[in-house]
Amino acid sequence: MSQICTSSNYTMKPIITFSCILLFFTTISARSFSDYITPNFTASYLEFIDNFGTFLFSHNRTFKAAIFNPGGQQTSFYLCVIHAASNTIIWSGNRDAPISDSGKMLLSFKGITILDEHGNTKWSTPSLKSQVNRLQLTEMGNLVLLDKSNGSLWESFQNPTDTIVIGQRLPVGASLSSAASNSDLSKGNYKLTITSSDAVLQWYGQTYWKLSTDTRVYKNSNDMLEYMAINNTGFYLFGDGGTVFQLGLPLANFRIAKLGTSGQFIVNSFSGTNNLKQEFVGPDDGCQTPLACGRAGLCTENTVSSSPVCSCPPNFHVGSGTFGGCEPSNGSYSLPLACKNSSAFSFLNIGYVEYFGNFYSDPVLYKVNLSACQSLCSSNCSCLGIFYKSTSGSCYMIENELGSIQSSNGGDERDILGFIKAITVASTTSSNDGNDDKENSQNGEFPVAVAVLLPIIGFIILMALIFLVWRRLTLMSKMQEVKLGKNSPSSGDLDAFYIPGLPARFDYEELEEATENFKTLIGSGGFGTVYKGVLPDKSVVAVKKIGNIGIQGKKDFCTEIAVIGNIHHVNLVKLKGFCAQGRHRLLVYEYMNRGSLDRNLFGGEPVLEWQERFDVALGTARGLAYLHSGCVQKIIHCDIKPENILLQDQFQAKISDFGLSKLLSAEQSGLFTTMRGTRGYLAPEWLTNSAITEKTDVYSFGMVLLELVSGRKNCYYRSRSHSMDDSNSGGGHSSTSSTTGLVYFPLFALEMHEQRSYLELADSRLEGRVTCEEVEKLVRIALCCAHEEPALRPNMVTVVGMLEGGTPLPHPRIESLNFLRFYGRRYTEASTIAEENEYGSVMLQQARSSTTSMPSDSSTRGFSYMSSQNISGPR
Incomplete structure (x- = not known):
């Protein structure tokens, strides 16, 4: 450039001088503003390149507004509000409509508009009730459009993305949506929603975590919720009467709550010298997130580190397709999409496992057999799999999206058996067979397949009807016998009703064997005597025989046990199961090896x-x-x-x-x-x-x-x-x-x-x-x-x-x-x-x-x- 500017060619000097001046000014970054800017202002990444796209700072430079490219990639730029010290994005405007480095942010009297390099509108603030006087970035990180009376017309705090900060409220009905990745700020598939009673994490409508179930969070009242907030002392959900849920944390000047790209809700603080420090994460079990190991992947909790161990369930192997995770080992099958699967499919047994969605949803059917559970899924095109609990006849169904599977802690008959629907690949590619059947039917010929299947289907329906009638008559007979006193209660009569939340049910003979005929007494009290026992899976338990039971009805007893069994906390003795057989009432607890x-x-x-x-x-x-x-x-x-x-x-x-x-x-x-x-x-x-x-x-x-x-x-x-x-007595001693x-x-x-x-x-x-x-x-x-x-x-x-x-x-x-x-x-x-x-x-x-x-x-x-x-x- 110096050679061009010092050329001895006299006739070129004016042109070259003008070019040098133009190039000089276009390579100098524009100066960033402090506190606020006024309408008819434009900004692009290239204009403010020396400040990495930053065009506005808050008064004390705690926060900055910028046209920013997260992750350092050069294709997607967003209007962002960023915490300056930690370089953490707390809000983005055009998250679903990124622009290039030459795209612009325009502040006019009508509001904010994001334009691409061709001048097309990609995102804008909604219609406002009056003209904009200025755009201000507050010391809390709130980007606010103000009118001439300093009244608020629009605020970024009222339009959250995936993060809230100190001073910001997330009201009931509002949500945080995760980003697709750290460099792609578009909406992901995870959502945190504030309801009138809880904060709930969901994935495609499937709940996988609730704040109220986290043992680190305390509930102060049963008031209806109004909003969620964080401050210097912790994380809170407030109601009309004050704090409803609270998580006390060490004092911090800057704290953010963010729904991460993996689906975990994370609270971080910043000390001023180091990076963000993680203070809370929910769920804290990595296997409880929907895609911990990809679609149909088997997630096992790692006892050594926080990272889960991924593998594949039985009948599956590591996949190489679009969705990752696992695929059927048999090449004749593939995983379906909701309501796009073929009519020809099978249920692949994946063993005794758990699924994140089952913890927060009720069964779709109670007291049914496995066949009925599979039939329900077969008739529902959105169903991608089922989970069946034989002890209670509970049927759970996975709809619309299939996530990761979790390893079961138990692995015996009391656990949930999983089945994933798999379509037959041949049926999706062999379209000629279908066309031949169609042509045969159009020519008036009765399809051979229908002729073969019709009698079979009729026979199955007939047998099902006979079975249902028999079962109903048997049940009525048993209930009549109980009323007349002809039958004493037994473990079998628990099958006559279903109570959600009951823990594992044991037979009296099982506990008799586990305790060696109640040999080792380890305690006694007003509720009965306690014996040490060892279950078939080698786990040691404490078996409490309850004497002089007050609740005579078995269903009432089980209802109370269901309440106790659903209470889980690291500092409460866990109820593992119960027995309600005849006159026997026993509770099975985890064994505490150091005693009282x-x-x-x-x-x-x-x-x-x-x-x-x-x-x-x-x-x-x-x-x-x-x-x-x-x-x-x-x-x-x-x-x-x-x-x-x-x-x-x-x-x-x-x-x-x-x-x-x-x-x-x-x-x-x-x-x-x-x-x-x-x-x-x-x-x-x-x-x-x-x-x-x-x-x-x-x-x-x-x-x-x-x-x-x-x-x-x-x-x-x-x-x-x-x-x-x-000495007074004269004794001298x-x-x-x-x-x-x-x-x-x-x-x-x-x-x-x-x-x-x-x-x-x-x-x-x-x-x-x-x-x-x-x-x-x-x-x-x-x-x-x-x-x-x-x-x-x-x-x-x-x-x-x-x-x-x-x-x-x-x-x-x-x-x-x-x-x-x-x-x-x-x-x-x-x-x-x-x-x-x-x-x-x-x-x-x-x-x-x-x-x-x-x-x-x-x-x-x-x-x-x-x-x-x-x-x-x-x-």
């Missing part, structure tokens, strides 16, 4: 370290929070105590016996009402006949926290020995005397809190392996939970936040804890009165006889604890 908390905390087990105690407290709090806020039907446990907190490896805590109060007999129910849980964990409202709410469990949890701190029962027997000087009595630890904890002497409360067996601050945290939370007025107690979601550190620790209100002083005096008096009372004498004798297992210190020797079973009876 009371055995680990108060018994002869190795001392629990402080971190293990804290983990137990946090796990129990999370489980209770889910029972109170995360379930569709709120559950109040009413008997939280160490005996009902079970431990697994790594001291993971799980709450047991939740939701079983409806299974008590009339006698047991009366006992439960009279004793109101277990003495030592009773909230004051039990004693005053006040309303029982979830705050009753909060009080009991506070009592358990104090026991975790001290390593002893809150009500324990203490014997103190001290010297007495006998000293003697010893002892005093005994019941000690009420919550009162002692209150007194030490007032004196800020928290280490006095810690278990002496920890020998200094806990700090004053750690003890103070649990004691303050426990005392807040123990407030006399239920309204002053925090809910369990807040308690979880306190334990995790996301919620500031409150100060207990002393005036609401003064009742503990009255309780303490009553316990002291009871220890004296009990000496004269036959019942009390037995109690004290039991207490004194169990002093060997617990530690002692300089001020407390020979102390023992009273088992809660001694007071309220076994639970």
Whole structure:
């Protein structure tokens, strides 16, 4: 260029000089604007190439608006709003109509228009009620068209794509749609929709995740939802009365919630120094996304990493076609498209598997056989496969789109058997056969195929009718026999009805064999006795025999079990199955190999370290929070105590016996009402006949926290020995005397809190392996939970936040804890009165006889604890 500009050819100088000036100005990028721009403004990527297409910054340059090419590709450019520091796209205008690098964005008095290189309109804002005065990019990332009165005419926040940011709301009825890929911003096939009761992820109309089912998210109320939002402290769904769902997260200045290209809903934060940090993903199981392993691919959860393992189900191999995933191993078959499949097809058995859509949909048929399920799919051109559960006769159907298959956890007869519809390739290519049949029929000749098939079809229909009549008569006969008392209930009569959500059903003989005729007793309580068992698949279980069942009707019993069986949380003991055969009522739970908390905390087990105690407290709090806020039907446990907190490896805590109060007999129910849980964990409202709410469990949890701190029962027997000087009697020697009595630890904890002497409360067996601050945290939370007025107690979601550190620790209100002083005096008096009372004498004798297992210190020797079973009876 320098040679051209310094040419000695005099006649060319004016022309060359003009060319140099023109080239100079066209290669200089236009200057970006700050805060806002006004109408009659145009921008293209080439005009602002030095700023990578950026033509507008927010006031503090937090966000920028640009004609941008995601992924660095050079073919598709979009109008985008981008978080500058992390270079993250939070909104795009023409996502389904990209332009080239020479396409333009035009701001006029009518709004924004995106034009291609030929001047054709590709995208524009809708008609506005008045003229545009300016386009502003706010510090929250909102692109806003304003009129001359600064009134909003249109906002990008009200037209979300796949992302929301702090300050933005996604109202009920609105949706986020995923992008096709990281470089292609066009709408993908995944959608997050806010309904009046939940946030739902769907793929071609098939639901594969709901926010309410995620154990990390807490439900505070049952209010109707209004909108979803994120802020500096977390992710929330709000209703008219406040927060309905919440996920507390660490403080962050910038946070986004995005529906990713893989179908997962992800919440990220940005610290300012690193890339985006993932804080939440739903679903967190990669196999639960619709196309984790492609169409008909078999997805297995990877226990080592978060990436799932992909393979193919039986009768399938890795495909090479358009859809990826897996194809039928038999080359004579291919996978169909909805309502485009041939009339000639087969059902390929893919074994005992699961499908993401079945978790959130009801069966299309109940109590049918496999043949009826296949017949329904055969008559529906949109059906691409079925899943059949033989134990309940449930028929699930896949329609319109087929996703990935999931490996089954069980693999026995209680799992769901899958079948995929496959069309015969020959029938789609052999069109001459069809034409010959058509010609034969037109010539008046009866088709041979019809002549052969018609009698067969008629015979099948006749047999089906006979079977249905026989089945109906048999069922009516059985029901009549039951009414007349001729038949005692058996496992078979469960087939007479269907209850959605029932867990696996076991025969009594199966459980008898699994427990070796109920040989190994591992626990007992008010609901019955518990035995250790081993199922045929080698899984260890705890089998609970329920005695004196209150619900006599088998269907009522199963209805309650269905409610319990549908409650799933990492900190709740899982109900694996049940037995309702004859008079037998048994529940099959997962086996907790470390036993109950009371055995680990108060018994002869190795001392629990402080971190293990804290983990137990946090796990129990999370489980209770889910029972109170995360379930569709709120559950109040009413008997939280160490005996009902079970431990697994790594001291993971799980709450047991939740939701079983409806299974008590009339006698047991009366006992439960009279004793109101277990003495030592009773909230004051039990004693005053006040309303029982979830705050009753909060009080009991506070009592358990104090026991975790001290390593002893809150009500324990203490014997103190001290010297007495006998010099006054002239003996010149000293003697010893002892005093005994019941000690009420919550009162002692209150007194030490007032004196800020928290280490006095810690278990002496920890020998200094806990700090004053750690003890103070649990004691303050426990005392807040123990407030006399239920309204002053925090809910369990807040308690979880306190334990995790996301919620500031409150100060207990002393005036609401003064009742503990009255309780303490009553316990002291009871220890004296009990000496004269036959019942009390037995109690004290039991207490004194169990002093060997617990530690002692300089001020407390020979102390023992009273088992809660001694007071309220076994639970």
